Amino acid sequence: MSNTPRSVFDRQLRLIAAGELEALVAQYHDDALLLRSDRPVVGHAALRDHFAALLATAPAIEVTQAVEAQDVLSYQTTVTAGEEDPVRQYGMLVLRGERIARHVTGVFPVASGGGRKTGAITVDLEPYTAWSPHAVPDPRSAGREAIGPVLLEIVSAEGPILAERAYRLYVKASGGKALTSIARAPLSGATFRLKGAGAIEMEEGSEVLRPVGTPEIRVRELGPRALDEVPLREVAELMRRLRAAGATELPRAVLDAYGLVRMTAKAEDFLAQAMLVADEE
Known part of the structure; x- marks a missing residue:
């Protein structure tokens, strides 16, 4: 048939x-x-x-x-x-x-709180390119020669990326369920070796990783990231662009730009931090 x-x-x-x-x-x-x-x-x-x-x-x-x-x-x-x-x-x-x-x-377009719409306020977002997962060795037993190239793949595809997200992607691809301290240690060590070798850069004061020679901030679609997996300076720059385009309720405008609906307490706290960064820089 x-x-x-x-x-x-x-x-x-x-x-x-x-x-x-x-x-x-x-x-x-x-x-x-x-x-x-x-x-x-x-x-x-x-x-x-x-x-x-x-x-x-x-x-x-x-x-x-x-x-x-x-x-x-x-x-x-x-x-x-x-x-x-x-x-x-x-x-x-x-x-x-x-x-x-x-x-x-x-x-579908999303209506913001109180019956008002911020959907009319739009800014251009770069497409988000996600790392394509494949089988990788267990970070707890693999040597630096095996871990480093995979981390570099992830950072090259998704950077600027929070180190926490990069490590979780690695662990999930290796068949792990969660990012434990035992797995984190060799991944963090491999990250610092990549930085020392001049392959990646780490934003001072935070663990945001990107390939050497690439922009510090890229305002992109949310993609497969959770809201709190977006680098704070990326959200802050999105807020500045939304403000310049005429948005007034910036936290809600950010959710609308990302296609999210509900303003959770966790999202509210994260976006409040981003607003502080947006106002400082």
Whole structure:
């Protein structure tokens, strides 16, 4: 029996839940186009990067509406990633034969608190390029020659990046469940060796890592990061740009820019720190 758009979509959801990166990419034609709300993703290499970033967030996806006709499916979903608030998404996919030729996806606009909208205030955000996970050696037993190159990969892909996030990405790729002090020690040691060798730079007074010769601050999409995984100076610069564009409720405007909904106590505290940095610099 031939695949229908709904059966292909349902399989995609199962593959996302299972973390099957290559099988996800194989659902698309070699010349397939996935049109996000911020940029096009064309071809298998770009699709692989896109889905690797998605899978890194371990999303839970609930379909709220799906309608198909001939070779087209239109859908709406609610996506929850980690501890972040659910995000409403929409999409449409078009089959050619039994694989996906075109796929459009985006996020519904979010209303801010008190019935006011800051969605009209927009600033340009760079796309977030996530590190593509692969099998890596256990940091507790691997030598510096094995750990250093992987950390450099992560920092080169995602820098400026909090060292804490870089270490967690490494540990997860190695099959670990959590970043323990035993795992942190060799990862931190490898970081300082990379810094001493002139491969990476570490922001003074904080553990923000970036490749040598790259900008100290890049204002990017949230990507697979949790809000508190964004370097504080990056959020502060976003606040300055939003203020220059006319935003007044900066914490809410930041959440809207990142596609987040609820202002949790944790988010409020983090954004208050960012505002202090934004006002000082």
